[in-house]
Amino acid sequence: MISPLEARYYRQRMPLLWWTRRRSYATFMLRELSSVFVALFVVELLLLVRAVADGPAAYEGFLDAMANPAVIVVNVVALAFVLLHAVTFANLTPRAMVVRIRGRRVPPRAILAGVYLGWLVVTAFLAWLVVG
Amino acid sequence: MSELITLRVARYRPDEQDPEYALADYDVPLRSDWAVLDGLNYIKDELDGSLSYRWSCRMGICGSCGMMINGDPKLTCATFLTDLAPGPVRIEPLANFPVIRDLVVDLTDFMHKLGRVKPWLIRDEEKPVDDGEYLQTPAQLGDFKQFSMCINCMLCYAACPVYGLDGSFVGPAAIALAHRYNLDSRDEGDHERLTILAQPDGVWDCTFVGECSAACPKGVDPAGAIQQAKLAAAQDVVTSLLLPWRSR
Numbered sequence: 001m002i003s004p005l006e007a008r009y010y011r012q013r014m015p016l017l018w019w020t021r022r023r024s025y026a027t028f029m030l031r032e033l034s035s036v037f038v039a040l041f042v043v044e045l046l047l048l049v050r051a052v053a054d055g056p057a058a059y060e061g062f063l064d065a066m067a068n069p070a071v072i073v074v075n076v077v078a079l080a081f082v083l084l085h086a087v088t089f090a091n092l093t094p095r096a097m098v099v100r101i102r103g104r105r106v107p108p109r110a111i112l113a114g115v116y117l118g119w120l121v122v123t124a125f126l127a128w129l130v131v132g
Numbered sequence: 133m134s135e136l137i138t139l140r141v142a143r144y145r146p147d148e149q150d151p152e153y154a155l156a157d158y159d160v161p162l163r164s165d166w167a168v169l170d171g172l173n174y175i176k177d178e179l180d181g182s183l184s185y186r187w188s189c190r191m192g193i194c195g196s197c198g199m200m201i202n203g204d205p206k207l208t209c210a211t212f213l214t215d216l217a218p219g220p221v222r223i224e225p226l227a228n229f230p231v232i233r234d235l236v237v238d239l240t241d242f243m244h245k246l247g248r249v250k251p252w253l254i255r256d257e258e259k260p261v262d263d264g265e266y267l268q269t270p271a272q273l274g275d276f277k278q279f280s281m282c283i284n285c286m287l288c289y290a291a292c293p294v295y296g297l298d299g300s301f302v303g304p305a306a307i308a309l310a311h312r313y314n315l316d317s318r319d320e321g322d323h324e325r326l327t328i329l330a331q332p333d334g335v336w337d338c339t340f341v342g343e344c345s346a347a348c349p350k351g352v353d354p355a356g357a358i359q360q361a362k363l364a365a366a367q368d369v370v371t372s373l374l375l376p377w378r379s380r
Binding site: 005006008009010011012014018019021022024025028032088092095096097098103 | 144146151153203225227228229230231232238271293296297339340341342343346353355356359360362363
């Protein structure tokens, strides 16, 4: 039960546009929004798999649909959001992980460097797979 | 007469017939050695004795004087008027908490949450007092010292939009303090605390906005503590699935 004192409290409410008040809040909301685009990209990938399974004609049709300027714009936006997400995630790693080697704490910068190095290696491998 | 600066202070007086939350302007001397808290004390002493606010140590230790200054959660004793000149300076009660009166907020919710995460040493079996202290090396102390610097000033809760939108979230300071004990070599209560932190209103409510760490006046990094606790909780689940005989 609420006491008479509590009944007279002034309750502060967050305004609907609270995330416009601070740059970090806005970046956060952008990151949350990015998940919609990541999901869109996953759907695209599933459509690709279906097209490949349906044979060469369906695959050509899929490629034509992907060449549409509007689809390209959506993909570029999705890529930007995925990068924002990935960079945030990578930068978070040293704060989330405390790594010890022989009892000594690995400095956060080394962990961060390791994450970006791993990212680079995977990207290089995928680039080699696609181009090579 | 020296230079003046306007403080735009939030007023809320529940004893009035129809209490209304409003801002009132007060002109206080702009002195180079005055923090916002000195300005508030000047108002209380010289201009309007009815103003209510909390303060104690004036040196960033007690954690009582946290308020929203121009919309940012700050310790009023550590924020100087000259840095805010020419003003006006908006001073409001800490966001995300119910206001009792003027700049005084009710922290009962946090007190309950703090107790829930058991911020004390938990031992499987207590050692008899005659056996002496639980010893610890400086390196073991270093593992958690940062998280023990919290002064419960609640700036992190005021900065956290997740807490603002969903009051059931355990919140940054309480999780950081739970994590401080989880990291303590003398403590054996990790599992007990983890079951509390892994609840839906625990660490998983955090979406890593990161503003709690930006607001913290003591460099505690509650956001880091929450992410570390998430990792520990996830590892605990995987361990209990793969090696059920190892989980307690």
